[in-house]
Amino acid sequence: MNIIKVKNYEEMSRMAAHILAAQVIGKPDSVLGLATGSTPIGIYDCLAEWCKNGEVDFSKAATVNLDEYRGLDHSNDQSYYYFMNKHLFSRINIDPSRTNVPDGTEPDPVKESKRYEALIKELGGIDIQLLGIGHDGHIGFNEPNSIFDKETHCVDLTEMTIEANKRFFESIDDVPRQAYTMGIGTIMSARKILMVVTGEDKADIVAKAFYGEVTPEVPASIIQFHPDVTVICDEAALSKCPR
Numbered sequence: 431m432n433i434i435k436v437k438n439y440e441e442m443s444r445m446a447a448h449i450l451a452a453q454v455i456g457k458p459d460s461v462l463g464l465a466t467g468s469t470p471i472g473i474y475d476c477l478a479e480w481c482k483n484g485e486v487d488f489s490k491a492a493t494v495n496l497d498e499y500r501g502l503d504h505s506n507d508q509s510y511y512y513f514m515n516k517h518l519f520s521r522i523n524i525d526p527s528r529t530n531v532p533d534g535t536e537p538d539p540v541k542e543s544k545r546y547e548a549l550i551k552e553l554g555g556i557d558i559q560l561l562g563i564g565h566d567g568h569i570g571f572n573e574p575n576s577i578f579d580k581e582t583h584c585v586d587l588t589e590m591t592i593e594a595n596k597r598f599f600e601s602i603d604d605v606p607r608q609a610y611t612m613g614i615g616t617i618m619s620a621r622k623i624l625m626v627v628t629g630e631d632k633a634d635i636v637a638k639a640f641y642g643e644v645t646p647e648v649p650a651s652i653i654q655f656h657p658d659v660t661v662i663c664d665e666a667a668l669s670k671c672p673r
């Protein structure tokens with residue numbers, strides 16, 4: 431694992447955006463695995479700016495997002511599709527038909543999970559998967575568990591995640607209790623992984639996930655076993671790590 435320490439959120443965002451831009455410059459038809467949450471917003475701002483300046487061309491790229499709340503449609507401003515459209519897709523020259531987010535409105539979890547897995551395979555797999563990390567170590571919406579879930583599936587969100595994500599909703603009662611997420615196996619089959627972490631509130635989980643043992647109780651710890659991982663952390667996020 432290549433763990434890179436940067437000063438702050440801005441440096442983290444620019445460095446991660448450089449890696450994603452280099453991926454698309456080197457392989458214009460790259461399949462980018464993308465993430466939501468507050469952490470990647472600065473990355474998307476950089477990519478939007480560089481696309482506008484003509485430095486990166488997304489016209490041949492495709493995207494697949496990690497996860498989506500169950501029950502929310504594209505027009506819901508709390509859906510992850512809406513988030514991606516607002517922060518990235520509408521600001522770059524990507525073909526909207528090549529952007530993919532799990533369909534939160536599909537009532538049949540087995541059907542949707544199979545569709546999403548098949549779609550990723552049809553696209554030729556994920557070239558680089560961007561990840562953030564939850565306070566309990568979740569990646570996508572893979573919550574702490576007794577096993578690593580392999581494929582895309584429907585999950586019950588933990589109280590900690592519902593609590594953490596309520597800041598985006600009017601009240602905690604509005605936070606969906608379930609979500610569709612790529613599985614740990616789906617994430618691990620990406621050719622490259624790029625993880626970004628910022629802030630002191632993530633310092634404990636960073637120490638556990640990247641310097642502790644690999645266990646499904648800390649889902650992000652599995653990326654220690656991936657052959658091509660870059661983790662970009664700011665000083666605050668690395669403040670409890672043994673180095």
Ligand SMILES: N[C@@H]1[C@@H](O)[C@H](O)[C@@H](COP(=O)(O)O)O[C@@H]1O
Pocket residue numbers: 465466467468469470496497561562563564565568569570571591595
């Ligand atoms: N499903 C998303 C995750 O993909 C994300 O990594 C996490 C952390 O979000 P933030 O970056 O806001 O801390 O939030 C959500 O739960």
